[in-house]
Structures are given as structure tokens and as C-alpha cells.
Amino acid sequence: MENVAVVILNWNGRTWLEKFLPSVVEHSQNAQIVVADNASTDDSIAFLKSQFPAVQIVQNEENGGFAKGYNDALKKVDASFFVLLNSDIEVTANWLEPLHKVMMDPTVAGCQPKVLAYDRKNEFEHAGASGGFMDKNYFPFCRGRLFDVVENDERQYDGETEIFWATGACLMIRADLFHETGGFDEDFFAHMEEIDLCWRLKKMNYRFMVTPTSVVYHVGGGTLSYTSPRKVYLNFRNNLIMIGKNHEGILFPKLFYRLTLDGIAAMRFLVGGQFKNFWSVFKAHMWHHAHLGSILRKRKEIKALSTQFNPKGLYGGSILWAFFFKGIRRFSDLNQRLFK
Numbered sequence: 001m002e003n004v005a006v007v008i009l010n011w012n013g014r015t016w017l018e019k020f021l022p023s024v025v026e027h028s029q030n031a032q033i034v035v036a037d038n039a040s041t042d043d044s045i046a047f048l049k050s051q052f053p054a055v056q057i058v059q060n061e062e063n064g065g066f067a068k069g070y071n072d073a074l075k076k077v078d079a080s081f082f083v084l085l086n087s088d089i090e091v092t093a094n095w096l097e098p099l100h101k102v103m104m105d106p107t108v109a110g111c112q113p114k115v116l117a118y119d120r121k122n123e124f125e126h127a128g129a130s131g132g133f134m135d136k137n138y139f140p141f142c143r144g145r146l147f148d149v150v151e152n153d154e155r156q157y158d159g160e161t162e163i164f165w166a167t168g169a170c171l172m173i174r175a176d177l178f179h180e181t182g183g184f185d186e187d188f189f190a191h192m193e194e195i196d197l198c199w200r201l202k203k204m205n206y207r208f209m210v211t212p213t214s215v216v217y218h219v220g221g222g223t224l225s226y227t228s229p230r231k232v233y234l235n236f237r238n239n240l241i242m243i244g245k246n247h248e249g250i251l252f253p254k255l256f257y258r259l260t261l262d263g264i265a266a267m268r269f270l271v272g273g274q275f276k277n278f279w280s281v282f283k284a285h286m287w288h289h290a291h292l293g294s295i296l297r298k299r300k301e302i303k304a305l306s307t308q309f310n311p312k313g314l315y316g317g318s319i320l321w322a323f324f325f326k327g328i329r330r331f332s333d334l335n336q337r338l339f340k
Contacts, residue, residue: 004031004100004172005079008087009069011038014047016087016219021052023090031083031096032056036073038063065189066168074183079175084194086127086169088219090118098214099172102160109206110173110198112166113214116153124150125218128167130157131210132195133339135319137258138243140165140195143210143331146323151330158212164313166208168194170216177201181305185241185298187291191231192238199246203306208313229276236262237284244288244295245302248309259285261320311340 006028010017017035024033034056035048048057058073074082081103083096095113102111115128124130124144129151131143143157144150166173171194181200184193198208240258247254266281288295316338322328 003078003080004083004096005034005077005081005175006031006083006085006096007034007036007070007073007077008085009036009038009066009073010040010044010087011063011069012040012042012044013087014040014042014044017044017047018051020088020090021055023092024085025052025055027091027093027095032077032079034058034073034077036060036069038065038069064186067184067188067190067193068186071183071186074175074178077175082171082173082175082178084168084171084173086218088118089170090217092215092217095214095216098211102209102211103172103174105207107205107207108209109177109201110166110171111209111211112163112172113170113216114153114158114210114212115167115169115216115218117150118217118219121217122152124153125169125220126150127169127218127220130212131161131163131313132165132167132198133313133315134164134195135315135317137254137261137318137320138239138247139319140192140239141315141319141331146319146329146331149323149329156332160209160211160213162312163208163210164202165195165198166210169218173197177206185245187241187294188238189234191234192242196238196242196245199242200302200305202310202312203246203302205308205310207310229280232277233280233284236265236281237287240284240288241291241295244292245298251299314340316340 006024036058037044038060039062048055058076060069060072070084099111099113102108112128114130115125117123117125126145129142129144132140134140185196243255243258262281266278269278317335322334328334
């Protein structure tokens with residue numbers, strides 16, 4: 001394989017490294033393996049030096065989250081292709097070869113494998129499943145996962161296909177494009193920064209693919225629970241940042257509509273007694289309003305780099321309507337004619 005670096009971001013994750021790094025070493029013989037440490041205070045570094053001396057270590061000066069952590073580390077990694085891999089993932093034999101093969105098409109900026117749940121290996125995992133998509137209001141979902149409902153893997157999504165976004169849990173991306181676009185937006189800290197990056201590259205007419213012949217198993221929530229108020233805050237805030245930067249049409253009507261939908265979600269949290277999650281949505285909106293100027297400046301910069309937008313993977317319907325009003329729980333039951 002041509003110059004591939006598997007880069008695992010670590011923060012106080014010695015337990016995950018001990019559990020899952022052996023599978024990466026065993027099944028990635030032709031790739032460079034790097035652990036990028038986000039200023040851990042546990043014994044991660046000592047453990048790596050003792051047990052995995054062949055693994056390259058890049059030590060970041062601070063814990064800047066997923067976005068800054070990778071941005072800082074990847075400046076020090078020399079490779080043509082980066083594979084950004086969560087520390088709580090078990091890889092399988094020959095997992096890299098199908099990913100690398102699809103990247104031989106120069107129009108493909110990045111790709112992902114099929115992501116299954118580590119503890120329930122017949123079930124898709126929340127973060128990525130079998131490829132990421134986006135509805136007309138910019139709610140992300142996956143083949144195999146709509147909101148918090150995941151499907152069993154019955155090989156129904158085993159076809160290689162173009163997607164809108166590839167999961168940051170296991171993302172192969174061209175190193176030159178990662179650097180050319182400035183990498184991840186560090187305002188995101190963590191969550192959805194990979195969707196934002198994919199979106200920016202699709203505005204330069206690049207493509208993203210899912211290659212389900214490559215399979216990995218993800219614990220999920222290994223560093224932050226999916227139900228954590230902190231994650232709720234980041235997801236709501238970062239989705240608004242992403243829309244402000246990347247929406248193709250007139251921005252403010254779309255933004256106002258999304259803020260309204262967020263408000264409805266916040267009220268559902270409140271009625272359901274999830275007071276911390278209600279507060280998380282409120283804080284996310286306050287952050288967005290305070291930083292709208294900087295978001296609009298980024299929007300202008302992205303437009304200057306844009307060439308032709310590749311809309312493949314956009315769903316022309318509302319995933320909210322399909323899920324909450326029509327009761328659709330499977331990706332395959334969505335109106336496939338609405339996909340671009």
C-alpha cells in the first residue's frame with residue numbers, strides 16, 4: 001500500500017490502547033502506526049514505550065479535543081493517506097486494503113469501512129454505520145442508523161456507494177487535501193468536525209465513499225457517552241456552525257428554521273425531565289449567536305475555495321418527518337427517490 005499512516009488520537013486512554021492497539025498492529029502490517037497523545041495524565045505514554053516500541057508517538061502540548069488534536073499531530077506525520085482511527089475500535093484482517101483501493105480514484109477525498117458495534121457484532125454502530133448522509137435540514141444519519149435507532153447488519157448495506165460524509169471514528173483521507181483545507185475546524189472541539197470537513201471538500205467537487213468489505217468494531221462513547229449533556233451541547237452547537245459555514249443557498253431562513261427545530265427538541269428535553277440536556281441546547285444557541293460573525297467569515301473563506309458542489313448523499317426529505325411522524329426506522333424504508 002502507498003504510504004498510509006494509521007493515526008490514533010489518545011487522551012487518558014491507556015485501557016483502550018491495551019485492549020485494541022494489538023489488533024491494529026496485527027492487521028496493519030503495511031502501514032505506519034502513530035498514536036497522537038493529547039497531553040494525557042495517565043500512563044499511556046509509558047505503556048506505549050514499554051509494550052509497543054515500534055509505534056510512533058506524537059505528543060501534543062495540550063488537550064485541544066478531537067479537532068485540534070488531530071490538526072496538531074498530523075502536521076508531524078509524513079504520509080499520502082491518513083487513517084484517523086478511534087482508540088476504542090477493533091480492526092479486522094485486511095481492513096486497510098479495500099479502503100486504500102477506493103482511494104486510487106483521484107476524485108475520492110476519503111472513505112470509511114462498515115462500522116459495527118463491538119459488544120453486539122451483528123448490529124451497526126451509531127458513529128458511521130455503513131456511511132453518512134444528510135437531510136434537507138442538515139440532520140445527519142447513516143445507512144443502518146436513524147437518530148438513536150440502529151439496525152441489525154443483515155448485509156443489506158454491503159454495497160460500496162458514494163455517501164455525503166464519512167465517520168471520523170475510522171476515516172481514510174488524502175493527506176494533501178486535509179492540509180489544503182486547513183484540517184478540522186478547531187471551534188468544534190469534538191463531534192461533527194468530520195462532517196464539516198467532508199462538506200467543505202464536497203464543495204470542491206470531491207467524493208466520499210463507504211467500502212463495507214472493510215469491517216471494524218466500535219465500542220462507541222468510549223471517551224464521551226452518547227447521552228452526555230456535554231455531547232448534546234457539542235452536537236447542537238456544531239451542527240449550527242456547520243450550517244452557517246456550508247449551506248449553499250440563502251442562509252438566514254434556513255438557519256432560523258433549524259433554530260426553531262432545535263427549540264422544539266429542547267422543549268422535549270424539558271418535558272421529559274432532561275433538564276441538563278435542555279440547558280445544553282440553550283448554551284449551544286447562545287454560543288452560536290455570540291460567534292456568528294466568525295462563522296460568517298469562515299463561510300466567506302469557504303466560498304472563495306469552492307468550485308462545484310457535489311450533492312451526492314443529500315436526502316431531499318426531512319428525516320425528522322420520516323422518523324417521528326411516519327415511523328420509519330430503517331434507512332432502506334426511506335424514499336430512495338429523494339436521495340441525490
